[in-house]
Amino acid sequence: MLFNTLEFALFFPIVFVLYWFVTKRSLRLQNVMLLAMSYYFYAQWDWRFLFLLIFSTFLDYFSGLQIHRTPTHAMKRVWLIISVGINLGFLGVFKYYNFFADSFANLVGSFGFEAHPVFLSVILPVGISFYTFHGLSYVFDIYYDRIKPTTDPVDYALFVGFFPLLVAGPIERATHLLPQIQSPRQFEMAKVVDGCKQVLWGLFKKVVIADNAAEIVNLIFDGHQDYGGSTLLYGAVLFAFQIYGDFSGYSDIALGTARILGIELLQNFNFPYFSRDIAEFWRRWHISLSSWFRDYVYIPLGGSRGGTWMKVRNTFVIFLVSGFWHGANWTFIVWGALHALFFLPVLLSGKNRSNMSIVAENSMLPSWRETFNMAVTFFSVVIAWVFFRAEDLGHAFAYIGGMFSPTIFSKPAEFSMQLAALVGFFLLIEWVGRRGKYGLQDIGLKWPRLARWAMYYGIMFLIFRFTGKSETFIYFQF
Numbered sequence: 001m002l003f004n005t006l007e008f009a010l011f012f013p014i015v016f017v018l019y020w021f022v023t024k025r026s027l028r029l030q031n032v033m034l035l036a037m038s039y040y041f042y043a044q045w046d047w048r049f050l051f052l053l054i055f056s057t058f059l060d061y062f063s064g065l066q067i068h069r070t071p072t073h074a075m076k077r078v079w080l081i082i083s084v085g086i087n088l089g090f091l092g093v094f095k096y097y098n099f100f101a102d103s104f105a106n107l108v109g110s111f112g113f114e115a116h117p118v119f120l121s122v123i124l125p126v127g128i129s130f131y132t133f134h135g136l137s138y139v140f141d142i143y144y145d146r147i148k149p150t151t152d153p154v155d156y157a158l159f160v161g162f163f164p165l166l167v168a169g170p171i172e173r174a175t176h177l178l179p180q181i182q183s184p185r186q187f188e189m190a191k192v193v194d195g196c197k198q199v200l201w202g203l204f205k206k207v208v209i210a211d212n213a214a215e216i217v218n219l220i221f222d223g224h225q226d227y228g229g230s231t232l233l234y235g236a237v238l239f240a241f242q243i244y245g246d247f248s249g250y251s252d253i254a255l256g257t258a259r260i261l262g263i264e265l266l267q268n269f270n271f272p273y274f275s276r277d278i279a280e281f282w283r284r285w286h287i288s289l290s291s292w293f294r295d296y297v298y299i300p301l302g303g304s305r306g307g308t309w310m311k312v313r314n315t316f317v318i319f320l321v322s323g324f325w326h327g328a329n330w331t332f333i334v335w336g337a338l339h340a341l342f343f344l345p346v347l348l349s350g351k352n353r354s355n356m357s358i359v360a361e362n363s364m365l366p367s368w369r370e371t372f373n374m375a376v377t378f379f380s381v382v383i384a385w386v387f388f389r390a391e392d393l394g395h396a397f398a399y400i401g402g403m404f405s406p407t408i409f410s411k412p413a414e415f416s417m418q419l420a421a422l423v424g425f426f427l428l429i430e431w432v433g434r435r436g437k438y439g440l441q442d443i444g445l446k447w448p449r450l451a452r453w454a455m456y457y458g459i460m461f462l463i464f465r466f467t468g469k470s471e472t473f474i475y476f477q478f
Helices: 006-022 027-045 047-069 073-110 129-142 153-161 174-183 187-222 229-260 278-284 287-298 306-325 328-350 370-387 395-404 417-432 449-465
Strands: none
Touching: 006 047, 006 229, 027 047, 027 153, 047 073, 047 129, 073 129, 129 174, 129 287, 174 229, 174 278, 187 417, 187 449, 229 370, 229 395, 229 417, 278 306, 278 328, 278 449, 287 306, 306 328, 328 370, 328 395, 370 395, 370 449
C-alpha cells in the first residue's frame, strides 16, 4: 500500500477513527489495533512475507529476553550471535545471494575457469533492510545494557511493525519509540494539524517533484548515449531532486501520520542540500541510517579515536557498508566509496564538525563563501548519485564520460520550464523553512488565517494539477 494512493487515503481515516474514538480508553487495545492494522498494511504488498516479518520480530523479542536473563557474558554473546546471524542470514539470502553468486562466477571466469552458479528466483521482501535494523538495534542495546527488554510481545511487535515506518523507515531505536508505545497517548489538535502539514509537504515532494522529475530522469539515463553533456548533467541534477523528494517525501508522510496518532518518530532529513561540506550532508541525509551505522559499526571499530590509518579504515568501512546496505550492486559500493573519498579531507583536517548550525543562521541569504561551499558539496553529491542511479558500473562510467564532454556547455535537451518552476518553488519553501523540522512547519504561522490557508490550498492545487506518473518509492527496493 503506497502513501500516495486512494487505498491509503481510505485506510488511514479508518485507523484514525478506531485509534482516537473507539480504542482510546485502553492503551492495550490501541496497541493491538495498531499492530493489526500495521500487519494488514504490510500484507497488501505480499501476504507471504508477513510471516517473515513475524518470525524476525519473535526472534529478536525472545533473544532480547534471553540476553537479559542469561547470567554469563558468554551466553549473552551466544544469544546475540544467534539473533544477528539469523537476521543477517535472511537478509543475505533474499538480498545478496545472487550478487555474491554472480560476483564469484565472474571472479573465477577472470582466471579462465567456468562457473555455473545457482541463482535464486526470490522477490525481495519490502522493507526487510529497515525492520531488520530495528530488531538488531534492540538486541544490541540490550546486550550493551543500554535498555531492558520489554516483556510485552505486542509492544515489541508494534515497535518493529508500526506501519508509518515499516516499509522505508526511519530506522527507529527502542530507547526512543518503545516508551511512547508503552505510555498513554493524548489527542492534541496542535499535533494533528502539524502532522497534516507535514503529510501535505511530503506529498508535494513525492508526487509533484519526484514523480515529475522521474519521467525526464528515466528518459535521459535510459538513452544517455543519445544526449550531450549538458543534458546528462541536467539528468543527474534532476535525479538528485528526484531521490530527495521521493525519500524525504516518504519520511515526511511517515512522521506526519505518526504525529497525528500522537507518536513522534526520528527526524530523517534536515535540508541536506543546503550542506556546506560532505560531513554536514551526512548529518542531514537519511539521519536514522547514518546514526545507526555510527553507533553500531563506526564507534565499535574505534571511531575517530585512533591514528590516521584507523580513521581512514573506519571511514571506508562505514561508507562501503552503507552503500552495500542499499543494494546488491557494485554501483552502490562505488557510491559509498566516493562518499568516503569526499569525507576524508574534512575528517583528516579536523573540520568534519565545523558546520553544525544551519546555513545563513542569522540572515535570509547565505554568504558568498557559504554559497560556494553549498554548490561544491551539491555537485559532489550529484556525481555520486550517478552511480546510485545507474544500472551497472559500465552505465555509470559511460554516463559520466558523456557528461564531462565538450557538449556540457551546449543547451540541454528535455528541459522543462514547468518542472524548473516547481523545483524553484520547492527550494524556496525549503530555504525559508530550513529552521524547522520540515519545510512547511514554521511558514505562515504569523500570517492572517486567510493567507495561511490560501497557501495550504495552493499547495494542494499544485499536487492535484501537477501529479506526475505514479512511481513506487525508490527506497522500497532496499
